[in-house]
Amino acid sequence: MVLRSQAAAGGTTGTGPGRRAWPSAWQGSLARSGGMMCRMSQFGSSFSRRDLLRMGAAASALPWACSTSSQTEGAAKRPNIIVTMADDMGFSDIGCYGGEINTPVLDSLAANGLRFRSFYNYARCCPTRASLVTGLYPHQAGVGHMMSEFRKDGEPIPSYMGNLNKSCVTFAEVLKSAGYTTLMSGKWHVTPAEGSGEKVDRSNWPMQRGFDKFFGTIHGAGSFYDPPSLTRGNEPEDPGPDFYYTTAIGENASQFIGEALDENPDAPFFLYMPFTSPHWPLHAPEEAIAKYKGRYDIGWDALREERLQRMREMGVLDGTAGMSDRDPSQVPWEEAPDKEWQARRMEVYAAQIELMDEAIGQVVDTLRERGELDNTLILFLADNGGCAEEARESWKALHIPTETYAGEPVAVGNNPEIMPGAEEDYQSYGIPWANVSNTPFRYYKHYVHEGGIASPLVAYWPAGVTSTGGWTDHVGHLIDIMATCVDVGGATYPETYGGNAIEPMEGASLAPVFTGDSAKGHPEGLYWEHEGNRAVRSGNWKLVSKWSQPEDGRWELYDLEQDRSELNDLAAEMPDKVAELVGMWDAWAERVGVIEWRSWDPR
Ligand SMILES: [Ca+2]
Numbered sequence: 001m002v003l004r005s006q007a008a009a010g011g012t013t014g015t016g017p018g019r020r021a022w023p024s025a026w027q028g029s030l031a032r033s034g035g036m037m038c039r040m041s042q043f044g045s046s047f048s049r050r051d052l053l054r055m056g057a058a059a060s061a062l063p064w065a066c067s068t069s070s071q072t073e074g075a076a077k078r079p080n081i082i083v084t085m086a087d088d089m090g091f092s093d094i095g096c097y098g099g100e101i102n103t104p105v106l107d108s109l110a111a112n113g114l115r116f117r118s119f120y121n122y123a124r125c126c127p128t129r130a131s132l133v134t135g136l137y138p139h140q141a142g143v144g145h146m147m148s149e150f151r152k153d154g155e156p157i158p159s160y161m162g163n164l165n166k167s168c169v170t171f172a173e174v175l176k177s178a179g180y181t182t183l184m185s186g187k188w189h190v191t192p193a194e195g196s197g198e199k200v201d202r203s204n205w206p207m208q209r210g211f212d213k214f215f216g217t218i219h220g221a222g223s224f225y226d227p228p229s230l231t232r233g234n235e236p237e238d239p240g241p242d243f244y245y246t247t248a249i250g251e252n253a254s255q256f257i258g259e260a261l262d263e264n265p266d267a268p269f270f271l272y273m274p275f276t277s278p279h280w281p282l283h284a285p286e287e288a289i290a291k292y293k294g295r296y297d298i299g300w301d302a303l304r305e306e307r308l309q310r311m312r313e314m315g316v317l318d319g320t321a322g323m324s325d326r327d328p329s330q331v332p333w334e335e336a337p338d339k340e341w342q343a344r345r346m347e348v349y350a351a352q353i354e355l356m357d358e359a360i361g362q363v364v365d366t367l368r369e370r371g372e373l374d375n376t377l378i379l380f381l382a383d384n385g386g387c388a389e390e391a392r393e394s395w396k397a398l399h400i401p402t403e404t405y406a407g408e409p410v411a412v413g414n415n416p417e418i419m420p421g422a423e424e425d426y427q428s429y430g431i432p433w434a435n436v437s438n439t440p441f442r443y444y445k446h447y448v449h450e451g452g453i454a455s456p457l458v459a460y461w462p463a464g465v466t467s468t469g470g471w472t473d474h475v476g477h478l479i480d481i482m483a484t485c486v487d488v489g490g491a492t493y494p495e496t497y498g499g500n501a502i503e504p505m506e507g508a509s510l511a512p513v514f515t516g517d518s519a520k521g522h523p524e525g526l527y528w529e530h531e532g533n534r535a536v537r538s539g540n541w542k543l544v545s546k547w548s549q550p551e552d553g554r555w556e557l558y559d560l561e562q563d564r565s566e567l568n569d570l571a572a573e574m575p576d577k578v579a580e581l582v583g584m585w586d587a588w589a590e591r592v593g594v595i596e597w598r599s600w601d602p603r
Helices: 002-010 049-060 069-076 104-111 125-134 171-177 245-263 286-290 299-314 339-369 430-437 479-488 575-592
Strands: 080-086 114-120 181-187 213-217 230-232 269-274 376-382 454-460 470-477 526-530 533-538 541-545 556-559
Touching: 080 339, 080 479, 104 339, 104 376, 104 454, 125 171, 125 479, 171 181, 171 269, 171 479, 181 245, 213 245, 245 269, 245 339, 269 339, 286 339, 299 339, 299 430, 339 376, 339 430, 376 479, 470 479, 526 575, 533 575, 541 575, 556 575
Parallel strands: 080 269, 080 376, 114 470, 181 213, 181 269
Antiparallel strands: 114 454, 213 230, 376 454, 526 533, 533 541, 541 556
């Protein structure tokens, strides 16, 4: 524990980053020679990263929420702001939302902050990030789909450029203009990561979009032991051996905070800390996985029931939210083959989330030790719901490793013959466990039913969140994060930036909610479109459709106040309400540049 404190307070002694040239750094084939600050040198050579993980677990279990009086000295300046985010994590995974996964840090933030029952993301990594960092709908920021450019009749479609455009500003650009020191540690994924040598286009990398310091990945997924596109500033970074990305994100964030406070003590800082955890592949140290050994032997059916009961007891949901059916493609747990492998998949996933919680804990420790905890707004959310993708041997992409850091071959695909967790294999937890992660909702990442877009939102800020320890029914969305940053940061959202006209921000500040305002958000409606999946939420009503079979684009209508799990489709009974909401959705789609899914030129 002492060592962990030293790490948090004194983790500024990083050695020079290793350097790897483009593009081989992203292909995993360069000679592995460089060192980096995240190795354990600052803790003494006798401790490995996994020793630290174990010590971190013990430290995180300690109560820290009661801050010291020395922290009041920071109360006069504008608050520091931290936005931290999980990747592919379901609504009910973390402890303070009803999950059985051990997340003591997030639970403490929640117990001393505010939790949102109805906060929404954008169903997928890229569009969520494009919306989060800009305060716009993703199409307005140029990311109507993912990181590919689409054309129609030979002409690029502005809302589908696969890259942040110049009609938006990032929250870092806005807060930097207001005097904040801007820091990022984690996954970017709002610009293409392909390219080589001088052809690498860095114009939309974090350092060119408002951040003073950056450590993390440009690309959207990959090995936790050797992530593709690992970067420091604008240069490739060698992870070195004994690297674990989730932990490194927390270490670098803590280091950046320390440096920011040392170098510019009068300025507040903004930290964006998006993890890749618990996105596939299932990678975690064996010691972390072992904590969950046997916990999932009860299987997915019992676990879903257990979670829903706890969610009701905790007040996450009330009795009107029913349990959706088990995914129809899956068998009852009693009939499932390969039970040991199935349980192991969820054990690794749980370990990935617990390690993320520990990394957030390292940052919280740093804030406390520097006397900044009381005056820091921390927002935690997830970028999309649990992911049902089953890893396949045929997967080929930049983020699918062909070999380990040490050059050993990697086995790709969900194979019950291999227990996942190690760097040598590349698996996912798949449909049945994603079904658990999203308890009690339907569907997954990609879809805009509640299972795809319902996110935890924990807001912690002793000096600013006065409605603590409980829940709000305020309906919030990613677009509100920019507005909140502008509001609490005393910033001005620009009409022009860099000579370009900027789209007006779409969201509304959540700050009034922090002090108990129960007004329901977004009377103008909230809207989604991702891969032809569509939705609008207006008041208690949600109109939603799934592009692919079996629904095939048919609109469904739900009263979420009575039926949060979207089990009782009222569309046939209420055609006027459907027509009203369809009209709202059509007008929004026209305004932000939605194009009918796959109506563009063949690629
Ligand atoms: Ca994601």
